[in-house]
């Protein structure tokens with residue numbers, strides 16, 4: 562049994578040009594080739610050259626190496642992108658920020674402009690994992706983290722996300738609620754998107770910068786992750802060979818107020834985790850809400866936003882009755898079977914609390 566932690570193994574891959582033999586029962590003795598890309602064009606060339614074998618990009622390696630060890634991911638080769646010049650945070654014309662995809666989570670959370678102007682992004686990053694992990698893990702890697710569905714991460718269990726065409730073990734087991742989706746699920750997959758970072762980026766209206774074999778493009782963050790539909794194997798809308806180069810945050814109005822909340826709840830043997838991010842602007846004269854954005858994590862295959870529910874907040878006086886109707890509108894259609902009712906109730910209370918906190922908070926985005 563290999564006892565080395567994933568980031569040690571990733572470091573070996575970065576330095577030696579292959580991932581050392583992973584001594585799991587199915588994978589014994591194999592070296593996985595790992596080619597280092599010297600620049601973006603080289604990364605594209607390597608991805609295209611390996612298209613028949615399905616190479617994977619290796620950034621910090623904290624997630625990918627673990628999935629390789631568990632035989633959940635089985636690429637024929639790795640492309641080491643860790644030395645590409647994609648780390649750093651820069652000001653954008655107009656007042657926004659560009660976060661390079663290889664910026665570590667720790668560097669992002671402690672960056673002065675992030676903690677001052679996008680406090681909820683720093684809160685969302687710090688809500689997850691331990692400090693040493695955040696020093697190695699990158700934004701691009703976190704954005705592309707796979708689901709934490711236990712069947713997906715158990716290579717012996719049938720799973721249509723891991724093996725296209727296989728049945729879904731979670732659905733076969735009749736699971737409802739818990740760590741699984743209550744919204745946007747399909748008859749093929751009920752997994753949820755796993756990251757708090759995604760919830761914060763959804764509510765901040767971020768844009769994702771991509772580079773692919775056909776050149777650069779950008780997409781709204783809301784279009785980055787997809788629902789499982791009849792092909793759960795794809796978590797997102799990346800085309801073959803595309804990688805994330807940066808995440809752009811638009812400038813926020815100075816009176817924006819925000820809150821980020823992560824809650825856990827248990828019913829029977831199933832535990833559920835919900836995160837909620839809220840950004841709102843208030844009219845300081847009238848005390849009414851000008852606009853608001855709300856995203857929920859842990860309920861669907863992507864961070865969940867409902868624009869018609871957010872519209873209920875525009876021009877309204879903040880209050881619990883209003884927050885209750887907004888929460889109901891966001892969670893409209895949630896699966897109420899079995900543990901789904903408990904999970905929906907947890908999400909409903911979390912949305913109301915996050916809205917209450919954000920609207921009571923001083924302006925200027927102070928945490």
Ligand SMILES: Cc1cc2nc3c(=O)[nH]c(=O)nc-3n(C[C@H](O)[C@H](O)[C@H](O)COP(=O)(O)OP(=O)(O)OC[C@H]3O[C@@H](n4cnc5c(N)ncnc54)[C@H](O)[C@@H]3O)c2cc1C
Pocket residue numbers: 567617618619620621622623624625626627662663689690691694697698699700701702703704705706755756757803804805806
């Ligand atoms: C012990 C341990 C604890 C963990 N705890 C948590 C936790 O509490 N919360 C949490 O959310 N995660 C956790 N993780 C998972 C992991 O640390 C994060 O998902 C991390 O952010 C991944 O970043 P990375 O740079 O290490 O990505 P990698 O492992 O290098 O890559 C992850 C995936 O992203 C893809 N990828 C990486 N960069 C790019 C890019 N620029 N463009 C396109 N695709 C890309 C890779 O191909 C791979 O599929 C944990 C992992 C470990 C080992």
Ligand code: SF4
Pocket residue numbers: 708710711712713719720721722723728729730731732749750751752793
């Ligand atoms: S819910 Fe999705 S990830 Fe989990 S077993 Fe089913 S198909 Fe796989």
